[in-house]
Amino acid sequence: MVSQQEQSLTPTEHDPLQQWSQSEYKYGFYTDIETETVPPGLNEDVIRLISAKKQEPQWLLDWRLKAYHHWLTMTEPQWPNLHYPPIDYQAISYYSAPKIKKQPQSLDEVDPELLRTYEKLGIPLHEREILAGVAVDAVFDSVSVATTFKGKLAEQGIIFCSISEAVHQYPDLVREYLGSVVPYSDNFFATLNSAVFTDGSFVYVPRGVRCPMELSTYFRINAMATGQFERTLIVAEAGSFVSYLEGCTAPMRDENQLHAAVVELLALDDATIKYSTIQNWYPGDKEGKGGIYNFVTKRGKCQGRNSHISWTQVETGSAITWKYPSCILQGDGSVGEFYSVALTNHYQQADTGTKMIHIGRDTSSTIVSKGISAGFGQNTYRGQVKILKAAENARNYTQCDSMLMGEQCGAHTFPYIEVKNSTARMEHEATTSKIGEDQLFYCNQRGISNEDAVNMIVNGFCREVLRELPMEFAVEAQKLLEVSLEGSVG
Amino acid sequence: MSNPLLEIRDLHARVEGHEILKGINLTIHSGEVHSIMGPNGSGKSTLAQVLAGRETYEVTAGEVWMEGKNLLELDPEERACVGLFLAFQYPVEIPGVSTQYFLKAAVNAVRKYRGQDELDAVDFLERIKEKLALVDMDERFLNRALNEGFSGGEKKRNEVFQMAVLEPRLAVLDETDSGLDIDALRIVADGVNRLRGADRAFLVITHYQRLLNYIVPDFVHVLIDGRIVRSGGKELALELEQHGYANYEAGVGV
Numbered sequence: 043m044v045s046q047q048e049q050s051l052t053p054t055e056h057d058p059l060q061q062w063s064q065s066e067y068k069y070g071f072y073t074d075i076e077t078e079t080v081p082p083g084l085n086e087d088v089i090r091l092i093s094a095k096k097q098e099p100q101w102l103l104d105w106r107l108k109a110y111h112h113w114l115t116m117t118e119p120q121w122p123n124l125h126y127p128p129i130d131y132q133a134i135s136y137y138s139a140p141k142i143k144k145q146p147q148s149l150d151e152v153d154p155e156l157l158r159t160y161e162k163l164g165i166p167l168h169e170r171e172i173l174a175g176v177a178v179d180a181v182f183d184s185v186s187v188a189t190t191f192k193g194k195l196a197e198q199g200i201i202f203c204s205i206s207e208a209v210h211q212y213p214d215l216v217r218e219y220l221g222s223v224v225p226y227s228d229n230f231f232a233t234l235n236s237a238v239f240t241d242g243s244f245v246y247v248p249r250g251v252r253c254p255m256e257l258s259t260y261f262r263i264n265a266m267a268t269g270q271f272e273r274t275l276i277v278a279e280a281g282s283f284v285s286y287l288e289g290c291t292a293p294m295r296d297e298n299q300l301h302a303a304v305v306e307l308l309a310l311d312d313a314t315i316k317y318s319t320i321q322n323w324y325p326g327d328k329e330g331k332g333g334i335y336n337f338v339t340k341r342g343k344c345q346g347r348n349s350h351i352s353w354t355q356v357e358t359g360s361a362i363t364w365k366y367p368s369c370i371l372q373g374d375g376s377v378g379e380f381y382s383v384a385l386t387n388h389y390q391q392a393d394t395g396t397k398m399i400h401i402g403r404d405t406s407s408t409i410v411s412k413g414i415s416a417g418f419g420q421n422t423y424r425g426q427v428k429i430l431k432a433a434e435n436a437r438n439y440t441q442c443d444s445m446l447m448g449e450q451c452g453a454h455t456f457p458y459i460e461v462k463n464s465t466a467r468m469e470h471e472a473t474t475s476k477i478g479e480d481q482l483f484y485c486n487q488r489g490i491s492n493e494d495a496v497n498m499i500v501n502g503f504c505r506e507v508l509r510e511l512p513m514e515f516a517v518e519a520q521k522l523l524e525v526s527l528e529g530s531v532g
Numbered sequence: 533m534s535n536p537l538l539e540i541r542d543l544h545a546r547v548e549g550h551e552i553l554k555g556i557n558l559t560i561h562s563g564e565v566h567s568i569m570g571p572n573g574s575g576k577s578t579l580a581q582v583l584a585g586r587e588t589y590e591v592t593a594g595e596v597w598m599e600g601k602n603l604l605e606l607d608p609e610e611r612a613c614v615g616l617f618l619a620f621q622y623p624v625e626i627p628g629v630s631t632q633y634f635l636k637a638a639v640n641a642v643r644k645y646r647g648q649d650e651l652d653a654v655d656f657l658e659r660i661k662e663k664l665a666l667v668d669m670d671e672r673f674l675n676r677a678l679n680e681g682f683s684g685g686e687k688k689r690n691e692v693f694q695m696a697v698l699e700p701r702l703a704v705l706d707e708t709d710s711g712l713d714i715d716a717l718r719i720v721a722d723g724v725n726r727l728r729g730a731d732r733a734f735l736v737i738t739h740y741q742r743l744l745n746y747i748v749p750d751f752v753h754v755l756i757d758g759r760i761v762r763s764g765g766k767e768l769a770l771e772l773e774q775h776g777y778a779n780y781e782a783g784v785g786v
């Protein structure tokens with residue numbers, strides 16, 4: 043165990059490597075780099091060690107430490123409509139180098155249950171191999187595809203790499219923008235993330251460039267192993283466009299129960315960022331045991347005039363989801379959008395929604411939230427729309443629909459609206475429905491089975507959100523909803 | 533005479549503890565059009581729903597055979613697959629699901645049951661376009677969410693359109709005339725008439741005789757308080773038009 047009494051390490055700015063090796067020695071860490079894991083617990087030394095291992099510059103270490111000290115003064119938020127046992131933050135290990143596990147050599151060696159799920163989800167064969175952890179040289183194909191596309195991006199000056207890599211290769215960009223949308227002091231989980239984040243993605247799209255492909259369609263597998271405290275930063279310069287896809291429909295199992303990611307988006311004049319997520323982390327078993335706790339801070343800043351940020355999410359995984367992708371509409375004429383499907387089945391709980399903060403004139407926001415609850419699932423929509431004084435002619439449209447399947451589940455809606463400018467136009471619609479016995483019977487009478495009928499009705503219910511996703515992703519998301527609801531009706 | 537397409541023997545059914553059908557007997561052969569007439573609450577819709585297999589209605593006695601199959605043992609979707617179609621009195625809305633998507637799912641479910649290949653979107657579209665004309669429906673209907681925001685008349689036409697696409701052996705029409713103006717009534721009736729044929733039968737349920745001017749039945753049955761109290765030819769409908777149901781109701785002591 044790392045103990046607080048022991049002398050803390052002096053950061054040696056010029057030789058982080060030395061610091062790293064010292065700490066290893068001092069605390070008796072495994073010397074084998076490949077399998078190294080920091081013992082559980084969070085303190086300054088652990089943060090210094092993470093920073094040293096990643097050979098980070100001093101400013102970043104300082105930033106992490108500032109965050110850590112701030113975090114010590116904070117308490118976990120109690121307001122969400124979520125119930126889970128207390129998290130022991132000293133029982134978590136905050137750094138774990140990628141483990142080299144014994145890799146299967148082909149799909150024949152992979153758990154057939156997992157393969158069946160991949161098949162149901164329609165995941166292409168070569169991706170199944172990667173997802174199942176088949177040794178990489180066995181799946182040379184997709185890797186070379188990724189390399190080809192990376193070259194294409196570089197030609198246009200688009201940067202797309204891990205945030206650790208960016209810290210080294212583009213330190214000025216990272217230093218300028220990291221924490222500019224979600225400051226280190228933002229909230230309990232974001233602050234924790236700022237102190238201990240290990241990796242994530244960095245995207246930079248230069249002025250006037252339209253990113254020629256959906257980012258991470260081809261890379262999402264590679265970008266997947268980013269762990270517990272991800273940090274993503276996307277900067278779109280004036281007049282640029284980028285569409286980013288996060289996540290994957292394949293069920294993701296992870297030994298880490300707590301996940302606290304931060305995503306920051308920054309859009310300058312006339313820039314557009316579309317950020318789409320499919321989240322399907324392990325939700326726990328049918329009795330509600332296990333499962334990931336997912337506490338995410340996602341925020342986009344429409345800093346420039348007529349900039350545009352659009353969040354689309356399909357959340358079907360995790361035992362606990364706490365997530366409010368937000369937009370700060372600062373630039374005049376900027377547009378923020380939030381399209382969400384959150385599905386809770388069995389004992390899953392989700393408290394999710396968005397915040398739209400209107401600062402500039404003629405700003406507009408759209409919120410479309412679809413919550414589906416089945417089993418004992420509890421689904422909470424929590425949304426805030428704030429129209430500040432200077433926001434002349436702001437507009438918001440909110441549509442918030444809940445669907446209940448069964449008698450034990452729940453749907454809850456908490457809209458918060460704050461309007462400080464009388465020219466604002468607000469529209470709010472909310473519905474709660476059950477999959478009606480009459481709808482099912484009507485489908486049955488046309489030859490359609492209960493299971494297909496439920497899928498069809500749910501997909502219809504989610505249509506306004508699904509159509510915001512890139513085509514390929516939308517098809518996957520549709521299948522994912524089907525798999526997640528399997529056996530919940532009839 | 534050939535084997536009946538549908539045979540109902542002494543059918544009793546109840547809902548929420550109340551007996552609604554009290555011993556229905558009815559035999560329908562292929563090619564025939566039967567009409568069931570009766571006052572509100574006499575059990576017409578109950579009969580239709582029981583035939584289609586709705587679980588809220590509990591069958592307490594009797595049998596129903598369709599082409600040698602014990603209908604009451606089949607799931608609702610199986611009944612549809614063997615060729616039973618119900619045009620609903622109150623068609624259901626399914627938001628976000630286009631009429632085309634819904635109908636394609638239905639056609640393919642039926643084809644799958646029969647061991648036929650599923651149709652792709654292009655083949656399917658080809659097949660349904662001509663059926664649209666049958667009920668004077670515009671192609672734009674196909675892309676609208678199923679019955680959502682449809683007028684009463686549009687919903688009923690949509691039912692007949694679906695019937696045309698699914699080509700059932702036995703079609704049960706539950707008050708398909710209600711809520712229609714005269715033009716819509718003509719369109720719907722024309723659609724049905726064009727689907728009449730030797731290998732198909734209809735059970736036309738209606739409260740009013742009006743529809744039967746357009747869809748002329750071979751047999752008319754009067755349903756009062758869960759029983760068929762009289763059967764006859766098409767002239768029976770006219771008689772009902774003139775005298776109403778009062779005589780019969782008095783007769784069964786309601």
Ligand SMILES: Nc1ncnc2c1ncn2[C@@H]1O[C@H](COP(=O)(O)OP(=O)(O)O)[C@@H](O)[C@H]1O
Binds near residue numbers: 571572576
């Ligand atoms: N789901 C139901 N729950 C309770 N009562 C019902 C239900 N469906 C029908 N009934 C009752 O059964 C009787 C017959 O109804 P129905 O078959 O709809 O008659 P019709 O179609 O001839 O007007 C009525 O008294 C009606 O109130």
Ligand SMILES: [Mg+2]
Binds near residue numbers: 576577578621706707
């Ligand atoms: Mg009725």
